[in-house]
Amino acid sequence: MKKYIIYIGILTAGLILGWLLFGNSSNSEEKHNHESSQTENQQWTCSMHPQIMQPEPGDCPICGMDLIPAETSADGLEKNEFKMSNNALALANIETTIISNTTNSAGSLTLSGKINENEKTNAIQTAHFGGRIEKLFVNTTGEKVNQGQQLALIYSPELVTAQKELLTAIESKTKDLTLYKAVRNKLKLWKLSESQINKIEESKAIITNFPVYANVSGIVTKKMVEEGNYVKEGQSLLMISNLTTVWADFDAYEKQLSTIKKGDDITITTNTNPNKELKAKISFIDPVLNTSTRTVVVRAELNNRNGELKPGMFVKGVLASSNVKSNKKTIISVPKSSVLWTGKRSVVYVKKQGDEPIFELREVTLGNEIGEHYEILNGLSENEEIVTNGTFTVDAAAQLQGKKSMMSPEGGIVVTGHENHIGMQDTGNDQNGEAEVVNRIKVDSKFQDQLSNLFTSYLAIKDALVNDNTKLTQTSAITFIDNLEKMDMKLLKDSKSHNVWMPILEVLKSSSNKISSTTEIKIQREYFVSLSNNIIKSIETFGVNRKVLKQFCPMANNDKGAFWLSLDEEIKNPYFGQAMLKCGSTEATIK
Structure with a gap:
């Protein structure tokens, strides 16, 4: 018995010794391998x-x-993929649709455009003789005038002299008839009528102020002089447009031109009265392509005797040409609400198949506009599921997660200045009309001074766009870039201010570089939107020790609306310039 107890003790000691020698090293090796794997990954x-x-x-x-x-990260998602919780989807009312192939059997093509004046009926009222405008009877544009209506009274020293010559010629009429006729013809060349000349002869009195009469009937669309101005012979006084007929000018893309020809029927509706259809024919196709927009003007002439069609109105035209009808094919189309536009890029969000709500940003190539849908030429396949409602909300979620998004094709958080009011519905005003300063961060006064210099160069860009001066816009953007490079980030000594400024800085760099690299004013204004949004964000956050006005135009940025900053209460719109200078309003004051 004693012998068995000794054997059991020896066996137990051997097991303990083996564990100490080999088991611990195995664990160490496993731990080492695990740490090594962690380091590699x-x-x-x-x-x-x-x-x-x-x-x-x-x-x-x-x-x-x-x-x-x-x-x-354990989610295994790509850079253009991100998750949203089911609760977030429900709260944001996100809707998705599975797309399928459809047959384009409608045989129609939808074009967007606007009403313009019929240039063939425009007339310029000129001064037939030089002088000073003593009285102007047309005070504003938009006034209706009739042919023969008196428009102005002009004092002309030349006419006074010519009248004196006529009275002298009358006295020697029997001796020198040729001189008499020459003086009368001289007055006729200045558009004096026979009755006016006869009245001068009969009264033998000098007329000091001569009337100017309208040559045509119509609406005054441009006033070029003011009362008291001096004018030269032949100088333009007024532009008078006959709006009994107007042009509906549409923009057609290159790929659409093969389906459009002169004489095609087109059905036109206006935003004012979308239920009323106007029938017309294509009367003109511009032979020159606009290289900046890659579009061609397609025109139809409309009767406007009732005056319902106003120049500047937006219209939609549905074209039903024989070429479109014969071009029936299977296509992929998506609702317009699913497509986000950003410059030349068009993107949609695709919902990945699976139990979890995972979304993927996808760039697509658009084809024709078909009613409330866009044809998709490239980027989507049949049976894929896309976001059709709440697309902007999904894009905002992508931005907040630092994923690829509409405004950030490479990923990263984009600061637009409107994170809390998608769609620009919230102006951020308090009850007194002052801008609410959300999360104002106190920074070094030197940084504020640098930001103030940057803001001054921003105002130069804005003023250049107001005056439609593309060259000055370009050079002002270069000055802006110089001031941006002088911004010292080391002055932002806490992580909070640094974290806010860095994404703003990236967008300011990108936008100003785009503006400085082109003289195409449409492109400059396109990037001025993001430049303004981020200047607004920086000033609202850090301040510039100046009273700054935040102004808004609802028609800019493809009718999505756009903000800009100014020091002047008078509205001067940088997104339309002289074409719509006063369009907009002051939404807030940043203190």
């Missing part, structure tokens, strides 16, 4: 810019801060 990111991911430590390529180890 370790990613490094920036605390200020979580979209930055690098396989090794170093500096952030955006702000220069030291990278930190990134937490391991």
